[in-house]
Amino acid sequence: MAGNGRRPDASTPAGPGADTYVAMVARAEALIPKLRERASKTEDLRRLPPETERDLHDAGLFRIVQPKRVGGSELDYVALVDCADALGRADASAAWNFANLASHHWMLGMFDRHAQDAVWSKDADALIASSFIFAAGRATKVEGGYRLNGHWPFSSGVESCEWNMLASVVSSEDEAEGVEYRIFLLNKSDYKINDTWNATGLRGTGSNDVRVVDAFVAHRMTIAVGDLTGGPTPGSSVNPNALYALPVFSLFPYVLSGVGLGNAQACLDDYVEIARHRASTYNRTKVGDMQSTQIKIAEASAKIDAARLIMRTNCLEAMADARRGHVPNIAAKTRLRRDGAFSVNLCTDAVSLLFTASGARSLFTSGALQRQFRDAHAVNSHLAFNFDAAGTNYGRVALGLPSENLTL
Incomplete structure (x- = not known):
């Protein structure tokens, strides 16, 4: 796997829940083959197939950031990035719905207990x-x-x-x-x-x-x-x-950023695998022997690895801040939004680079590449990943002007 796509062990959240954390990410990774096999069916349905939702429920993935007191795993916030990263390597739509719906258990944990009980006392698995x-x-x-x-x-x-x-x-x-x-x-x-x-x-x-x-x-x-x-x-x-004391809308991009990350990683992995064995239709030169192919692999993998580092570092630091009771100031919050948009833009750039490098092969609807390209740009179209919006607000605050984002 180019760039490996795996978290360094040193950055895995430590503490009593570390084993559960590793197990949950492993469960997400174990679903990759079957979710990838269903990706075309998912697109045809325009929603997740019931069997995919059941797989996510059975793996406990929807409940990774739900409070332990109602049976959730209560993992650190970075779990949303890591699990969406894994699932996104199979199917961005499945990863998107997982991350969205899982994050709402986290947000509900911040509501008045009456609201929590209204939902979870009836069905702790309710989406x-x-x-x-x-x-x-x-x-x-x-x-x-x-x-x-x-x-x-x-x-x-x-x-x-x-x-x-x-x-x-x-x-x-x-x-x-x-x-x-x-x-x-x-x-x-x-x-x-x-x-x-x-x-x-x-x-x-x-x-x-x-x-x-x-x-x-x-x-x-x-x-x-x-x-x-x-x-x-x-x-x-x-x-x-501390998970339920995080600034929600400052960290909002990281609910979904792992989807773009996993999708880009899958695109890179597929490109590398094909380049190892494919010969050019023009002159039968082995594609993997071409310097241009090697450079594109290096550039795409650097963008993806940089994106992963940005996403995970910000989530881990946010949890560390919350544990010591520190609330980031407006400058730090606008930086979180800036980085969330920038990191996903890096992933989209990597997919676009590989799509272009793949030539006419990328046009066939039977392959995964065209879906990865469409999904990358769909993820990037979310307002949370609009760098013009996030960058403008960051620049305003850096210049001493008031933030235009009233939710931070």
Whole structure:
């Protein structure tokens, strides 16, 4: 495997859960062959096949960052990167839905215990979808909670979920109160799913729209974005692990960045394997003997290895900060967002480089390369990986200007 794609042992989280951590990553890696075999079926279905969801459940992967008190593994945050990296080497759509849905167990651990119990006391395996597009919703304060309306796109894996976390702006008659961003936890009985997901990349994620019309959401089933900026949260009383004191939206890119990483690693591994045996159709020269091939392997692997180092280092350092009760300042938070976007852009660049180097072979729909190329660019299209947005905000803060990202 070029670049190995494996974490150095020294960077594996230490402590009482280390064995579980290694076991969970190994379980993700063990699924690679069968998920890769199903990748075309996943695209045709436009959602994960039931057997893939069952495999992820049976492996315990959806619950890697769920609190131990309800049977989760409560692994360090970097587990999302490492497990998505492994699954992404099989199928980016499967990795995307795994990472999305697993991360919502982590976020629910920060809600009021009432919200946690509403979900986990009934079914600790219940899946939770999301759409964190605040402008898509409008909430109004009423006695005991809120009235919520909105139409949210890109709710990945929603067909399989019992619950959904939907982000909204809270309206106020008094403009002096300012804008409030809040996340609302709704049961599937409170929203309608619109089947809209017909996409060129990440085709198997089932990232459909959801619509809410005048739903009442009790206050305890919501959480303010201001409670998710780092430090104690409403859920800290029952989930004291530093995992649930991380700044959510500062680290948001790393929920999904491992998908782009694994997809790029698979693309590189496939390219190397083919180059070892393939002869040029033009002059029958062995492709692996060409200097241009060797240079492209070096460049792509350097980009992927650099991306992995950035992603994992930031996640490990964030956990270390949280354990010592340190909340990063706005400069550090914008750097996390900058690095999250930059590292995924590196992965996309690597895939594009290898796609171009593969010539006409890359055009065949029967091969994995065209899917890896489409998926790489689909991952990169997520706002969290838009370097112009992340870079602009980082530059503003570096220059002493206020951050434009109100969720940090």
